[in-house]
């Protein structure tokens with residue numbers, strides 16, 4: 001079985017008046033270990049809901065999700081999540097926040113935990129800020145803390161929901177490049193949700209394009225089959241990059257147009 005198997009998963013929410021909103025149509029998706037998969041689609045189509053089901057934060061209405069052969073039945077430390085809002089502990093220092101990610105690891109000694117915390121501190125370039133409290137650092141740095149803390153917990157999969165969505169363009173670009181470096185160093189399996197198609201093509205091994213709500217998979221684009229694994233910002237001018245970007249945008253725009261027509 002593949003590392004993550006989403007098998008015939010559908011989701012509907014119940015409204016306060018007892019009605020139902022179908023958000024995800026039965027869909028299946030296999031993700032291999034070490035893949036970086038980006039979810040894109042029209043606004044409100046259900047991509048976060050699919051990711052939250054993988055994270056065990058939502059229960060599928062039907063179908064099953066397996067992570068490393070184990071049925072996903074709720075949240076667990078196997079599934080590390082990074083959200084758009086800075087989910088750091090403001091009363092702790094930068095290093096204290098990263099140490100927090102290791103709090104529940106019983107497989108390693110205290111000395112080993114300290115070594116790992118400092119390794120991730122360094123990996124996200126925050127060693128000079130180790131003793132700063134969170135309220136003294138920028139939004140981009142806070143997001144780096146959240147990523148380091150999540151990685152330090154050694155999850156099987158990293159689930160990232162618009163993690164750079166609240167950042168200014170330059171910080172966002174810097175973090176995208178850092179995330180690519182981190183990924184090369186760590187080889188984590190990642191599911192990443194974004195509205196930004198450039199970001200999607202820059203980061204992805206595969207881009208899964210969802211339809212309008214209720215979500216189904218419109219396309220599964222193997223970006224790494226065309227673009228080199230090691231990418232810098234110069235890839236934005238590459239003709240293959242622009243072609244994938246154009247194709248993805250055309251699919252999303254087409255869905256958005258049909259949503260508008262239905263309104």
Ligand SMILES: Nc1ncnc2c1ncn2[C@@H]1O[C@H](COP(=O)(O)OP(=O)(O)OP(=O)(O)O)[C@@H](O)[C@H]1O
Pocket residue numbers: 013014021023041042043044045046047048049050213
């Ligand atoms: N707990 C809930 N109860 C009812 N409806 C919900 C719930 N969670 C999500 N929805 C609805 O499901 C739909 C899909 O939401 P979701 O956040 O998965 O979409 P998305 O594609 O990630 O959206 P966006 O592009 O805006 O980030 C939306 O219409 C949303 O309002």
